[in-house]
Amino acid sequence: MRRPSGFVVPPYPHDRLDDLRAVAREVPGGMVDASVGTPVDPLPEVVARALVDAAPAPAATGYPPTIGTPALRAAVVDWISRRFGVDVSPEQALACVGTKELVASLPRVLSLRDPSRDTVLYPAASYPTYAMGALLAGLRAVPVPVDAQWNVDVAAVSEADAERALLIWLNDPSNPTGVTATPAQMRERVGWARERDIVVASDECYAEFTYDDEGQPAAPVTALAAGADGVLAVHSLSKRSNAAGLRAGFVVGDGELVGYLGEVRKHAGLMTPAPVQAAAAAALADDEHVDVQRARYARRRAVLIAALEPYGLVHDGGPSTFYLWLRNAAGEEDGWRTASRLAETGLIVAPGEFYGDCCATRVRLALTLTDDQIACTADRLAAATAPA
Numbered sequence: 001m002r003r004p005s006g007f008v009v010p011p012y013p014h015d016r017l018d019d020l021r022a023v024a025r026e027v028p029g030g031m032v033d034a035s036v037g038t039p040v041d042p043l044p045e046v047v048a049r050a051l052v053d054a055a056p057a058p059a060a061t062g063y064p065p066t067i068g069t070p071a072l073r074a075a076v077v078d079w080i081s082r083r084f085g086v087d088v089s090p091e092q093a094l095a096c097v098g099t100k101e102l103v104a105s106l107p108r109v110l111s112l113r114d115p116s117r118d119t120v121l122y123p124a125a126s127y128p129t130y131a132m133g134a135l136l137a138g139l140r141a142v143p144v145p146v147d148a149q150w151n152v153d154v155a156a157v158s159e160a161d162a163e164r165a166l167l168i169w170l171n172d173p174s175n176p177t178g179v180t181a182t183p184a185q186m187r188e189r190v191g192w193a194r195e196r197d198i199v200v201a202s203d204e205c206y207a208e209f210t211y212d213d214e215g216q217p218a219a220p221v222t223a224l225a226a227g228a229d230g231v232l233a234v235h236s237l238s239k240r241s242n243a244a245g246l247r248a249g250f251v252v253g254d255g256e257l258v259g260y261l262g263e264v265r266k267h268a269g270l271m272t273p274a275p276v277q278a279a280a281a282a283a284l285a286d287d288e289h290v291d292v293q294r295a296r297y298a299r300r301r302a303v304l305i306a307a308l309e310p311y312g313l314v315h316d317g318g319p320s321t322f323y324l325w326l327r328n329a330a331g332e333e334d335g336w337r338t339a340s341r342l343a344e345t346g347l348i349v350a351p352g353e354f355y356g357d358c359c360a361t362r363v364r365l366a367l368t369l370t371d372d373q374i375a376c377t378a379d380r381l382a383a384a385t386a387p388a
Helices: 013-025 045-054 070-084 100-113 129-136 159-164 183-195 255-268 274-284 288-311 335-343 371-383
Strands: 093-097 119-123 140-144 165-171 199-203 231-236 248-253 313-315 323-328 363-366
Touching: 013 335, 045 274, 045 288, 070 093, 070 248, 070 274, 093 100, 093 255, 100 129, 100 165, 100 199, 100 231, 100 255, 119 129, 119 159, 129 140, 159 165, 165 183, 183 199, 231 255, 248 255, 248 274, 288 313, 288 323, 288 371, 335 363
Parallel strands: 119 140, 119 165, 165 199, 199 231
Antiparallel strands: 093 248, 231 248, 313 323, 323 363
C-alpha cells in the first residue's frame, strides 16, 4: 500500500506526560494528577435523577433531534437570560456532543459555508483544540498575541491575516490563564471582528467560575452582550455540573449560523442522546448545585496558592476558572523543568508549552482534585525543599 504523505497527527499533549507520571507514582501515597481538568466531584442529584427518569422513556428508544429537544433549547434560553441578561430564541440554540467536538469541527463547517477565507485566529495562550480544529480543516491557524496580563490583543493581528480570517476564537474566562475580559473589552473584540466580517466563536464554558480578585463570585461576561450577529457562544455542562462523562454542550448565537450548523450536523449524525438532553435541561434549570461547586473551587484555589508560594511558585493569571497558571517566583524556568520538580512531590501538572509558544515558562494546575488530594498536595509541598 502506498504510504500516505498527508497530515501527520502529533502526539496528544497529555500523553507526553507518561514519564512524569511514572515518577509521581513512586511517591509514597501515589500520584495526584492535576494535569487534566476532569471533574472529580459528584454528579448533582437533580441531574442524575433526570438522567435515570429519562432512560426508559419512549423518546430514548428513537433517534434524538440533532438540534436539541424543545425542552433543552428552552432551558438554554432561560439560562442565558438568567445568567447573562441576554435574550435569545430557542432557534438560536443548538445542542452538541460536549463542546470539544464542536470546537474541533467548527472551522471545517464554516469553511464549507464560506470557502473564500482560509484562516482561523485564536489566542496565543489557549486551549490547543482551537489550533487543531483549523489544521483538521486544512486551514491556517494563526495565534493572536496576548499582552503582559494575558489579554488577547486583536489590534496586533495583521490586516493581511484579518482579511483572510474566517473565524476568531475568544475564550472567557481563559483556559489556561484564568483571565476574564471586561464587558468593554469583549465588546471591542466582537466589534473588531464584526467590522471585518469574521465569525466570533466565544468559548464561555467556564463562565460559571468567574471570580473577582478577592476570590468572590463575579458576573460572567458573554460575547452575546454585543449582539448575536456573527457570534457563536459555546457552553458546556462538563464543569458547571460535573457532567463531563455525559458529553452535553450547546452553542447559542447568530440564527443563520446556528441553523447552518444544525443542518450540517444532521447529515453528520451528531446527536446528543435523549436522556442526556433531559439531564442537561434539568441541570440548566438548577443553580444551587453550581453555587456549591463554585465555592468548592474557591476553597481549593486558596489552599493551593498558599501552599505553592513557599515552594517558589506563584499564580500568574487571573482569578477565574479552576486552574492555576504558575511561574517560578525566583526567575524564568522552563515549564517542563517545573513540571518535573513537581512530579517528584507526586503532583502532575501540564507544561505551559501545551497552550502556546508564549507559555513555555508556565505550568497549568487543575483544581479538579478532591479535598483529600488538595490536602495531600499541600502537605507534600510543605515537606519539599523550596528551590534556591
